[in-house]
Amino acid sequence: MKIIIVTDGSYGERAYATIKEEFDCEYMVMDAPSSTCMDDIELPPETMAQLEKADILITYVLHPDLTLDLVDALHDKVGWIIIGAWRGEGFKNQLESYGNVTCPENMCDLTENGNHVFDKFVAKFGKPIVRVNCQKDKIVDVEVLRGSPCGSTNFVAEEMVGERSDTVPIKAGLRIQHYPCRAPMMRLFVDDESKREMAAIFHKEAFEEALKKKTKPD
Structure with a gap:
């Protein structure tokens, strides 16, 4: 199973160091959008092609519009998306409405949900x-x-x-x-x-x- 961690900042390195001990794991950094306008956000084709290979995609992206764009573009191409960084219950509900997206309060409260891809990951990482x-x-x-x-x-x-x-x-x-x-x-x-x-x-x-x-x- 392939896990890809994507970030637009400094978060996610510790998760990468831990997860790679159990799974094939990659760590990718995207540039945070400089504009506040959602229409100006670009998703590099090369990066997106790589992210599509994930069975589990974990995002530590802090920019909400970039997070939403990634989820919208990738939710039907990957097994499951875990949002490690999110802001507000409304945004959480919007992201989780895609169906295969989880926004945990803490990354240490993940538990099985019946999806075989997600559960394979959570068998190793989540609630201790x-x-x-x-x-x-x-x-x-x-x-x-x-x-x-x-x-x-x-x-x-x-x-x-x-x-x-x-x-x-x-x-x-x-x-x-x-x-x-x-x-x-x-x-x-x-x-x-x-x-x-x-x-x-x-x-x-x-x-x-x-x-x-x-x-x-x-």
């Missing part, structure tokens, strides 16, 4: 799922079964090794806030703390579920 190995009351290993595309779940997993199992869920939720989440930077009129709190809850819950199924090393 981890497996923990314990020795007595200590965590000796954490396996990330599904993690945030930005790499935050991997960061937390490494930090939890050696911690007491009974305190790990809370510590995981707190520790995720030390990983610089960029989601609030890609939203307009959002509460930074709410986005961080959402990520903290997801990771806390992931470790709570893992501890219910904890295993002991041989």
Whole structure:
């Protein structure tokens, strides 16, 4: 499966570094439109031809008109489009009306939706799922079964090794806030703390579920 990440700025590099470990992944940068007039936006044919090869297209494009043009031109040529940067519920609804477009609140809240292409991606990246190995009351290993595309779940997993199992869920939720989440930077009129709190809850819950199924090393 081919994943292509497209951006008009500096966002998406961490997702690319994480996703390419599991899938064939490309990172493409487009020039942000200099004009505020939608009619002046040009979609380079060479770039569009490359983007059409994606099974999953992830956009971190901040310019809303460029985002809309890309979705309009590509939604019927790719398997699924994930909008990593969007502004406003109205814009989100407009984008998702294409049918195979998802605008998550955070990239770490993606879950299966029944589409085989999307679900194949979300089997590896989205709402965190981890497996923990314990020795007595200590965590000796954490396996990330599904993690945030930005790499935050991997960061937390490494930090939890050696911690007491009974305190790990809370510590995981707190520790995720030390990983610089960029989601609030890609939203307009959002509460930074709410986005961080959402990520903290997801990771806390992931470790709570893992501890219910904890295993002991041989």
